[in-house]
Amino acid sequence: MFGIPLFDLAWLVVALLAAGAITGLLAGVFGVGGGAVAVPILYELFRILEVPEEVRMPLCVGTSLAIIIPTSLRSFSAHKAKGAVDMSILRVWAVPVVLGVGVGSIIARYAPADLFKTVFVLVAGISAIRLLFGKDTWRFGLDMPAKPIMVAYGGLIGILSALMGIGGGQLSNLFMTFYNRPIHQAVATSSGLGILISIPGAIGYIYAGWPHMADYPNVLAFQPPLALGYVSLIGLLLFIPTSTWMAPVGARLAHRLSKRRLEVAFGIFLLLVCARFFFSLLA
Structure with missing residues (x-):
């Protein structure tokens, strides 16, 4: 397939199915779509399939948003x-x-690959610091803010999530815990946010990538029927079965963990993601 040795292709399929399972587990445990796991794996897949660097990262992000749809629903x-x-x-x-999300999708049509990674590092780093080292006194208020602030923050979540390929979990978790909401409630509410982000996000990335497909007619992995704009149907089909299966397992696990354990686990997870993209930027 595409000139890839059968052995390499078999391991690639196994890796994608395993990553799908981890994606689903993280979606349930942390209320996130699992994009932080999906994007690096997809990046390796598209490297093997010789997708050019100029479109590889947005293709990862768009595909991640599409993968998040069934995971977030479950x-x-x-x-x-x-x-x-x-x-x-x-x-x-x-x-x-x-x-x-619509604004973020438009930005994605013209943004360089490093922009996606930079946004990821900044947001993941701030979230991790809050979860690992924050104290109960680190609050903006004891209840959620007025509606205009909520609306403004909702728009910001949509833009950043569309550029990161995530379901908005770490952004909404950060915001809600700063306003005295329990981490379990923040995680649960964030899972619903993933639905609001992933569906229009995937559609937006199809739109954003569609005109660029004509620039790479010989890259089969970036042409129909294997891809629609910046959404890869290969990655989508291989991630969905195991990610959808594992999401409820993660959700049950989340409700068995103590508040502090959930915060530490989420913080360490975000630090690992932040470090991965930071070193990628330096390279």
């Missing part, structure tokens, strides 16, 4: 069944988040 369903989701917050964020 994760949100599992958390909602436990009554942990604050629907009032999701209703306020719905419109600004979707509009922010």
